[in-house]
Amino acid sequence: MKLSAAQEALARHAGFEDYHELKVVAQRSPTDPRLMLAVFGVRDFKDAIHEDDVFSELDQELEHMLSGAMAETNASEFSIGEYEVESATYEDATGVLKLLQTEVELIRRDCKWSLGEDGVSITSSETDADRDRRDEWKYMAQQQAAESEEHRPSMSMSMSMSMAQALANELKISLEDAELLADAEVTANTSDDGMIYS
Numbered sequence: 001m002k003l004s005a006a007q008e009a010l011a012r013h014a015g016f017e018d019y020h021e022l023k024v025v026a027q028r029s030p031t032d033p034r035l036m037l038a039v040f041g042v043r044d045f046k047d048a049i050h051e052d053d054v055f056s057e058l059d060q061e062l063e064h065m066l067s068g069a070m071a072e073t074n075a076s077e078f079s080i081g082e083y084e085v086e087s088a089t090y091e092d093a094t095g096v097l098k099l100l101q102t103e104v105e106l107i108r109r110d111c112k113w114s115l116g117e118d119g120v121s122i123t124s125s126e127t128d129a130d131r132d133r134r135d136e137w138k139y140m141a142q143q144q145a146a147e148s149e150e151h152r153p154s155m156s157m158s159m160s161m162s163m164a165q166a167l168a169n170e171l172k173i174s175l176e177d178a179e180l181l182a183d184a185e186v187t188a189n190t191s192d193d194g195m196i197y198s
Contacts, residue, residue, distance in 0.1 A: 014038035045088035051113040061120050
């Protein structure tokens with residue numbers, strides 16, 4: 001097959017009219033979904049985690065990495081729950097795709113995605129026991145707040161009473177007269193040049 005015929009076949013297979021269009025698009029927009037699909041097998045790098053055997057490799061790698069923690073807690077298994085790839089960067093020089101937030105590195109060889117050499121790093125972990133303990137503390141804090149709210153006089157009333165008591169003491173007036181003043185607006189008396197004198 002001639003080179004020009006191979007180029008045209010490649011371009012049509014990738015969804016382009018001809019090789020010239022493929023070249024122009026590749027120069028202008030290298031992450032065009034048609035090019036991405038032709039070269040990497042995905043339209044968006046974030047989708048690579050779902051390709052080929054990546055997820056089962058990830059599952060096995062995590063089981064290996066977590067085996068010590070599983071033994072310590074007497075756990076029988078783990079599961080990958082919620083995960084989201086926030087961003088993806090592909091390094092042309094090494095051919096490594098870094099999926100950020102999940103801290104997973106993938107590599108594409110022989111038209112197939114797989115975990116890279118440093119495939120996975122665990123940045124944090126949480127056991128069910130940790131989660132249960134946190135939920136229990138949160139519940140207890142809510143209970144204590146509710147109980148203290150029941151046994152405490154209303155905030156505005158207690159503040160009003162303490163303000164009235166303070167006014168009565170300072171101005172040497174009766175508590176009843178001070179209660180009338182307690183809700184009054186406090187304003188500053190200033191001189192013409194802006195100094196506060198009372």
